[in-house]
Amino acid sequence: xxxxxxxxxxxxxxxxxxxxxxFANDAAWxxxxxxxxxxxxxxxxxxxxxxxxPAVLQYFETSTxxxxxxxxxxxxxxxxxxxxxxxxxxxxxxARISAKYAAAAAALSFAEPEILSLPEETLRALAGDxxxxxxxxxxxxxxxxxxxxxxxxxEKLLAAFGEVAGAPAEIAxxxxxxxxxxxxxxxxxxxxxxVTGSNYILLQTSPDRTLRENSFRSFYKGYRQHINTFAAAxxxxxxxxxxxxxxxxxxxxxxxxxxxxxxxxxxxxNLVAAVRAHLPAMYRYVALxxxxxGVDELHYYDVYAPLTGRSTxxxxxxxxxxxxxxxxxxLGEDYVREVRRGLAQRWVDVYPNKGKSGGAYSTGTYDSEPxxxxxxxxTLDSVSTLAHEMGHSMHSLLSxxxxxxxxxxxxxxxxxxxxxxxENLMIEQLLKDEQDPAARLVLLNQxxxxxxxxxxxxxMFAEFEREAHAMRERGEALSPAALNALYGxxxxxxxGPDLARDEEYALEWARIPHFYRPFYVYKYATGYSSxxxxxxxxxxxxxxxxxxxxxxxxxxxxxxxxxxxxxxxVDLTTPAPIDAALAKxxxxxxxxxxxxxxxxx
Numbered sequence: 001x002x003x004x005x006x007x008x009x010x011x012x013x014x015x016x017x018x019x020x021x022x023f024a025n026d027a028a029w030x031x032x033x034x035x036x037x038x039x040x041x042x043x044x045x046x047x048x049x050x051x052x053x054p055a056v057l058q059y060f061e062t063s064t065x066x067x068x069x070x071x072x073x074x075x076x077x078x079x080x081x082x083x084x085x086x087x088x089x090x091x092x093x094x095a096r097i098s099a100k101y102a103a104a105a106a107a108l109s110f111a112e113p114e115i116l117s118l119p120e121e122t123l124r125a126l127a128g129d130x131x132x133x134x135x136x137x138x139x140x141x142x143x144x145x146x147x148x149x150x151x152x153x154x155e156k157l158l159a160a161f162g163e164v165a166g167a168p169a170e171i172a173x174x175x176x177x178x179x180x181x182x183x184x185x186x187x188x189x190x191x192x193x194x195v196t197g198s199n200y201i202l203l204q205t206s207p208d209r210t211l212r213e214n215s216f217r218s219f220y221k222g223y224r225q226h227i228n229t230f231a232a233a234x235x236x237x238x239x240x241x242x243x244x245x246x247x248x249x250x251x252x253x254x255x256x257x258x259x260x261x262x263x264x265x266x267x268x269x270n271l272v273a274a275v276r277a278h279l280p281a282m283y284r285y286v287a288l289x290x291x292x293x294g295v296d297e298l299h300y301y302d303v304y305a306p307l308t309g310r311s312t313x314x315x316x317x318x319x320x321x322x323x324x325x326x327x328x329x330x331l332g333e334d335y336v337r338e339v340r341r342g343l344a345q346r347w348v349d350v351y352p353n354k355g356k357s358g359g360a361y362s363t364g365t366y367d368s369e370p371x372x373x374x375x376x377x378x379t380l381d382s383v384s385t386l387a388h389e390m391g392h393s394m395h396s397l398l399s400x401x402x403x404x405x406x407x408x409x410x411x412x413x414x415x416x417x418x419x420x421x422x423e424n425l426m427i428e429q430l431l432k433d434e435q436d437p438a439a440r441l442v443l444l445n446q447x448x449x450x451x452x453x454x455x456x457x458x459x460m461f462a463e464f465e466r467e468a469h470a471m472r473e474r475g476e477a478l479s480p481a482a483l484n485a486l487y488g489x490x491x492x493x494x495x496g497p498d499l500a501r502d503e504e505y506a507l508e509w510a511r512i513p514h515f516y517r518p519f520y521v522y523k524y525a526t527g528y529s530s531x532x533x534x535x536x537x538x539x540x541x542x543x544x545x546x547x548x549x550x551x552x553x554x555x556x557x558x559x560x561x562x563x564x565x566x567x568x569x570v571d572l573t574t575p576a577p578i579d580a581a582l583a584k585x586x587x588x589x590x591x592x593x594x595x596x597x598x599x600x601x
Contacts, residue, residue, distance in 0.1 A: 008084050008353045015317070016083075018346035022076045022368045029076055029093065036073065036100055039066040044107040050114045051122075053129045060135050063108060064406050070104060071365040073097050079363065082373055084355035116142060116149040134404060137558060144262065148248040158247065165244070168236035169516035175226060175233070176511065182222045185214035195219055197511075204304040209295075216301035220504035223511060227480045230510035234468075235478035241518045242472050253469045257519035261413045262560040267572045268462065268522055274578035275459040275525070276493075281586045282456050283496035285448060288593060290498050292601055298498055300491070300505040307445045308438070314378040317350055324387045327426040330538050332546055338397060339390055347393060348372045348386070360385045362392035362419075366405045370396050380446075384426055391422030399556035413523055413561035418553055420531035421538070423450075428539060437595040444592040451585045454528040455578075460494045462522035464509060469518065483509055529581035530570045536584060537569055545569060 008016075023029045043066050046059040077093040084090065115123070123146060126132055127139035150158065182195035185203070188210035195203065195218045203215040223230065241253040250256040255265060290298040292307045315323070321343050325336055342348070352375040364370040370393030376382045395418035400408050427447050434440050464487055471486075472478060488506030492499070514521045537545035552568035562572055570577045 006351075006353050008355065011351060011353055014346065015348075015350040016346065017079070017349040017371050017373075019076060019079060019371075022072060022365070026080070026089065026093070029073065032069070033073060033096070033100075036066070036069060036104065039069060040100075040104050040107050042066075044110075047110045047114070050111060051118070053126055053131045056115065056126060057132055057135070059111060060132075060138075060406070063111070066104065066108075068366055068405055070097075070101060072367055074101055075363055075365045075368065075371075079349075079371060079373070082357040083349070084353070085357060086355040112142070113149070113152055113155050116146055117152055120146055135406060138406060141262075145259070148250060148256070148259070150248065154247075158244065165237075165240035168233040168240065169513075171236075172230060172233040172510075172516060173513070175229060176513075180222050180226065183218040185211060185218045187211035187214070201304065204301060205306060207306060209302070209305070212301040212305060213299070216299075216502075216504060220507050223507045224504075227484075227507060227510060231478060231480040231483055234483065234510070234515060235472070237516050237518070238469055238472045238478060242469060252473060254466060254519050261411050263413065263562060264573065267526065267562070268466065268519070270572070270575045271459055271522055271525055271529075271578055272463050272466070274575040275456060275582065277575075278579070278582040278585070279494065279496065281582060281589060282452070282494060283498065284593075285452065285585075285589055286496050286498045288589070288596065292596060297500040299500045300502045303495070303499075308442045313380060315380070315383055316378065317376055320376070320378075320383040320386055323383050323429075324390060324422075324426065327387055327429045328390075328422060330425060330546065331550070335394065335550065338394060342370065342390070342393065342397075345369070348374060350374055350376045352377070360389050362389045362396065364393070364396055366400050366408050370394070384423055387422040387426040388419045391419035394418060394422075395553050398550065398553040402554035403556035403558050407558040408556045410556050410564075411561045412520075414527065414530075414564060416524070416527040417531045417534065417565075420528055421535045421549070424531060424535040425538070428535070437598040441592060441595040441599070444588055444595065447588050448585070448592060450528070451581075451588070455525045455581065455585070456494060458521045458524040458528075460490050461512060461514070462519075462525065464490055465515060465519055465521065468515075526572055526578075529578045530565055530568075530572065532581035532584050533570050533577045534568060536580065 023032065039062065043059065043062045046055060046062070049055045050059055074097045077090070077097045080090040081087070081094040115126075118126075120143065123139065123143045127136055127143055132139060149155070176197055180197065184192040185195050186192055187206075188208050193203065193211060193215065195215050200215065200219050204212055206212055238253070241257070245251075245253040245256040248256060250259065254268065258265060258268065286298060286303075289302065289305075289307060293302055293305060295302060324343075325340060328339055329336055347370055349372065356375065357373065358375060360372070360374045362370055362372050372386075372389045372393055374382070374385060374389065376386070392415075395410065396408075399410055427443060430443050431440065431447075434443060467486055468478060468483065471482065476482065484506040487509040488503075491505050491508070492501070509515065512521075534545070534549055538549060548568045552564055555564045555567065559567075565572060572578075
């Protein structure tokens with residue numbers, strides 16, 4: 001691994017992704033770009049003609065071909081831009097394909113409303129027509145959504161108000177990212193530290209408790225000064241969602257949000273009820289945190305503090321690859337072979353370089369191999385990230401191989417399942433190999449924090465959303481006082497009696513951007529719980545669970561997400577998967593308590 005940040009040209013090519021499988025070079029991309037215009041024109045020419053099976057079939061085939069070409073061009077330009085965000089040529093490519101993407105979406109926006117405007121009996125006949133068999137599921141889904149589709153003029157009117165409905169989120173974003181200023185926070189040595197929205201969580205993970213407290217007070221002082229504006233913005237977003245739900249004849253904004261993926265509201269309610277039933281385990285974790293931190297009172301600025309010394313272990317990329325291969329071995333020889341092939345054939349862009357996009361992601365198209373962007377630094381987190389992103393890539397690979405292009409993309413509801421299964425298999429392997437109490441406690445702390453952040457906290461957020469939207473639908477005001485009281489009560493419920501009552505934590509709702517995308521956060525909790533249930537089954541049940549899981553990875557978007565998960569062995573229409581995941585949390589917590597006792601803490 002390079003000791004200093006290098007220019008892209010200095011990175012050994014074996015540690016960069018090989019994009020030639022998508023386009024041979026930028027010149028080949030440029031030659032392919034004009035082909036889009038002809039495909040857009042062909043698809044747009046079907047406007048007003050989508051009334052019978054032959055026309056609908058031709059349109060679907062044309063738009064699918066367009067989507068594939070557009071995906072290839074967009075993905076390549078996006079990855080080239082990620083390699084070095086300073087490169088003007090890549091920026092130009094990305095800007096041009098983004099513009100064509102928007103133009104194509106606008107040109108084809110007629111299709112779904114036009115098909116949905118057909119009488120329901122016509123739609124059902126189309127869905128049953130053998131000539132459209134390859135698109136049957138998509139057509140059946142259109143039939144399902146027909147009762148909530150308005151007339152063409154009404155749909156056009158709602159679309160025209162789209163920007164207005166998005167204004168509250170833009171206002172909150174501008175306030176948070178541009179206008180909100182925080183006082184500097186002194187650390188325990190008296191040195192002043194800058195507080196920003198981007199470094200706040202980093203400051204909250206500092207071992208310096210004085211810095212944590214002062215940054216916490218500073219941060220929420222800033223939010224308190226603007227809480228009326230934040231409340232007005234959030235209330236506007238809730239009003240927009242509830243108004244659209246009423247216009248579309250849904251019983252609530254939550255019902256409308258969940259209908260997109262055909263997920264019944266009982267899944268949401270099961271999640272909240274199951275997590276609440278397991279709150280005593282969370283209280284034990286809070287008590288353990290208080291004990292390990294050695295504080296008389298545990299405050300909200302202590303909930304991110306590291307319980308143990310950070311792992312100082314460092315790994316080469318070669319070691320990381322072997323660790324990932326060992327971790328995914330329970331998924332079978334074929335899975336391991338594909339992961340090994342991907343690592344050898346340069347799916348992964350490994351090291352940071354000057355100008356490279358931060359973070360990590362998995363991408364790719366129906367016609368390409370998967371690709372992974374990383375910024376590998378040799379830490380255990382970097383190794384875990386490689387396992388995580390490889391989970392996404394293998395999900396895409398198996399979906400693409402098994403499904404036609406129109407059904408290859410999986411839904412957001414299941415998007416994080418495969419990545420989290422891989423991540424859990426990794427940490428389970430590390431725990432299996434590590435018996436030293438101190439080193440084991442580091443791993444257990446990471447595992448428990450994943451549960452706390454992804455299951456408990458996201459469910460707390462989900463409960464806040466459920467009640468805030470219900471308040472609006474009951475005609476109650478979403479005032480700052482009402483929102484603070486709601487959120488503050490949930491924090492006390494979820495963290496329990498060992499958490500000191502800091503008035504600032506009631507303001508935290510104002511900084512959660514996902515609340516402006518209604519009823520999205522619950523998917524983090526259901527996805528993580530599903531992944532825990534699946535990884536536990538793979539490790540303990542063996543071959544039958546492994547087979548079901550690989551079949552699930554191959555289903556893409558060919559069925560509704562709950563049906564896909566049910567095929568894998570997870571039925572989220574019952575609380576059983578949530579109960580099983582939180583039983584795992586309880587076992588991990590007991591292990592951490594034993595390690596702490598062995599260390600005399």
